[in-house]
Each structure stands twice: as structure tokens, then as C-alpha cells.
Amino acid sequence: MQTNIISGVEERLQAFVKLGQCFVDFVRWNATEEQPTTGGMEWLIKMKSTVEQAELQNRWFTSENVLYALEGWGELLQENRLRAWLAHYTLTQIQPKTIAVITAGNIPLVGFHDVLCTLITGHKALIKCSSNDKVILPFVADFLQSQADQFRGKIEFSEGVLKDFDAVIATGSNNTARYFEYYFGKKPHIIRKNRNSVAVLTGHETKDELALLGEDVFRYFGLGCRSVSKLFVPRGYDFDSLLQSIYNYGALLEHNKFTNNYDYNKAVYLMSEFDILDNGFVMLKEDPRYASPIATLFYEYYDSPENLKQRLKQDENQIQCVVAREFVADEVPFGQTQRPDLNDYADRIDTVEFLLRNQ
Numbered sequence: 001m002q003t004n005i006i007s008g009v010e011e012r013l014q015a016f017v018k019l020g021q022c023f024v025d026f027v028r029w030n031a032t033e034e035q036p037t038t039g040g041m042e043w044l045i046k047m048k049s050t051v052e053q054a055e056l057q058n059r060w061f062t063s064e065n066v067l068y069a070l071e072g073w074g075e076l077l078q079e080n081r082l083r084a085w086l087a088h089y090t091l092t093q094i095q096p097k098t099i100a101v102i103t104a105g106n107i108p109l110v111g112f113h114d115v116l117c118t119l120i121t122g123h124k125a126l127i128k129c130s131s132n133d134k135v136i137l138p139f140v141a142d143f144l145q146s147q148a149d150q151f152r153g154k155i156e157f158s159e160g161v162l163k164d165f166d167a168v169i170a171t172g173s174n175n176t177a178r179y180f181e182y183y184f185g186k187k188p189h190i191i192r193k194n195r196n197s198v199a200v201l202t203g204h205e206t207k208d209e210l211a212l213l214g215e216d217v218f219r220y221f222g223l224g225c226r227s228v229s230k231l232f233v234p235r236g237y238d239f240d241s242l243l244q245s246i247y248n249y250g251a252l253l254e255h256n257k258f259t260n261n262y263d264y265n266k267a268v269y270l271m272s273e274f275d276i277l278d279n280g281f282v283m284l285k286e287d288p289r290y291a292s293p294i295a296t297l298f299y300e301y302y303d304s305p306e307n308l309k310q311r312l313k314q315d316e317n318q319i320q321c322v323v324a325r326e327f328v329a330d331e332v333p334f335g336q337t338q339r340p341d342l343n344d345y346a347d348r349i350d351t352v353e354f355l356l357r358n359q
Helices: 007-032 040-057 063-076 079-086 112-120 136-147 174-184 207-222 240-245 247-254 256-271 305-314 351-357
Strands: 098-102 124-128 155-157 167-171 189-192 196-200 228-234 276-278 283-286 296-302 319-323
Touching: 007 040, 007 063, 007 079, 007 112, 007 136, 040 063, 040 136, 063 079, 063 207, 098 112, 112 124, 112 136, 112 167, 112 351, 136 155, 167 174, 167 351, 174 189, 196 207, 196 305, 207 228, 207 240, 207 247, 240 247, 247 256, 256 276, 256 283, 296 305
Parallel strands: 098 124, 098 167, 124 155, 167 189, 196 228, 196 319, 228 296, 283 296
Antiparallel strands: 276 283
């Protein structure tokens, strides 16, 4: 597939390809101590220190989850995948603007896609990291600036009030979104609010599919907007097969923060005399809401698949992903919510198109 890429974009693209290879090398080195194919050991040692700092700073960022995020980005930052993604846009010489990128801190590297879009289109990134994720993106910035002169002076981090920017990409909660709208509403912007992901079950899923659903529910402890926090099940659904299929995720109880949330939420439910299903590490509670607490999975019965499809369409602004098998057009296969492609834009807003329009 041909891309409309000029020389400047080519240099930037190749820097991201090298970053992806660095991620791949690090994951491989961490698992097998196999020597890197490119870049030498210097960056791998720096990345090892970065991963350790990330976990010390935020206990939800376990080394396993950080490695999973790095592995996913290593797969995406392959040259052929980057070119296929960019082939949908006309990347010509632009007038660079400063784009304020305000990141969330719920899962490792959650703001990286916004940074990638900003830099690959030739803009400057003014990044305000979440206090929960302040070390991984600076490592990425250092690496990119070492690989491409174009990035020198084009990546800046700010901990204070953001100033001197032309557009904003901000991700946060519904509460912080109101703050973002107040302060940044007069600038071109993408402002994202809370979203959650759901799974639609029919009762005909295989054990393998249900086991994969566990990955959608528990990866990153369920803290991502792409994490499944709610199930839609047919009336009379038997949960036994599901609870058995996800039983291996009981190892999450080895993580103190997860266990504390499980114990706390269980106590609340029991004192409130709610009916719950409990397999010892996750509770299933019938609830109409989409956002469930940690170690809890909400569910809701449906009687009509067609009515449920209408409900999902009606609530699409609250939903990031729908996991299902042959139920809706844009569904995500079981086990794949945390493996988005480059064009799987958050809130379905094309970030590259936004950046090319605001130049």
C-alpha cells in the first residue's frame, strides 16, 4: 500500500519503527536475555530502570502489565503497519502547531497514541502526564529524539499550567472533562470522558472464548476504558461455565491493591444485602450501570437481541468496545480489547484527521 509520505514524515516514521523494535527487543531480552537486534544494550538498560520506576510510582503498573503494553506497541510500530495506517491520509508539509496532550494514568502508555499522532503529523507535543504515569513517556521522548533530529525541541513535558498551545487532546474522567471544557473549550480540542466496555453473551460461547473474556475483564486489573466492566446475558443464563473458565485469574489476589478492593467491595455488598455471585476473587452483581468497581463485574439480562442492539446504539457515547461473536458490526473478538489497531481511535474520533485539519 502506497502512502503520501514526504521526506520529513519518512524520518519520523523510521524513528517510531526503531522505537517499536526497541520495545520488541526489551520484551524478548526480559524473557530470555537474548541480545537486541538493534540499538545496543544502553536503551534496554534504561528501559529496565524505567519499568521498575513505573511500578514503584504506581503499584497498578506491574512489570507484567507494562511488558504487555510494550509488547502490544512493539507489534503496532512495525513499518508495514505504520504505512498501512498512514495510507489513509495525505501527509503534506504542514505548518507545525503546539498540541497540548493531557494523558490519563489508568494503564501503562495510555497516552502514547495521542503522542504518536501528534508527532507523526509534524506537530510539537506539549505533554502533561498523569501523576500516575510520569516515567514511561519521558523515556519514549528521549529515545525518539535520539533517533530523529526532527523531534529535538518538538517534545516538551509540563507539570504546571499549560501555556502557549494551539490545540488540545485531553483524556480524563467525566469530572475532569468539565474542567477541560471550561479551560480549553475555546481552542480546537478533543476531550474524552469516561467510557467502559461490555460483552454480549448468548450462552453458546465456548470455554476458550470465555477464558479469553477473562483477558478482556482482568488485564490491567480492569482499569482501562477497553476493559470489560459489564456483561449482557440472556435471561436464565448459567454463570457457572463463565466462573470456571476465568478461574485462573484468581492469581490477581496476590496483588495487594486488588485484594484490598475485592475485600472492601465485598463488605459493602454484603452489608447492603445485595445479591452477588462470588468465585473468591471477582463478584458478579446485577446492575444497570456500565462502570463497575475493581474486582466486580456488573451484568444485566436481556430478552430480545434486537432491543439490546438498540440499547447499545443508544448508549454508544458511554461504550468503548463491545465484545461479542457475530452480534454487532463493530464488535471486538473475545480476548482482543487490549490489542487495538492504530486506527482504533478512542471515542471513535480520528485523531490524525483532527491534527491535519488544525494546522
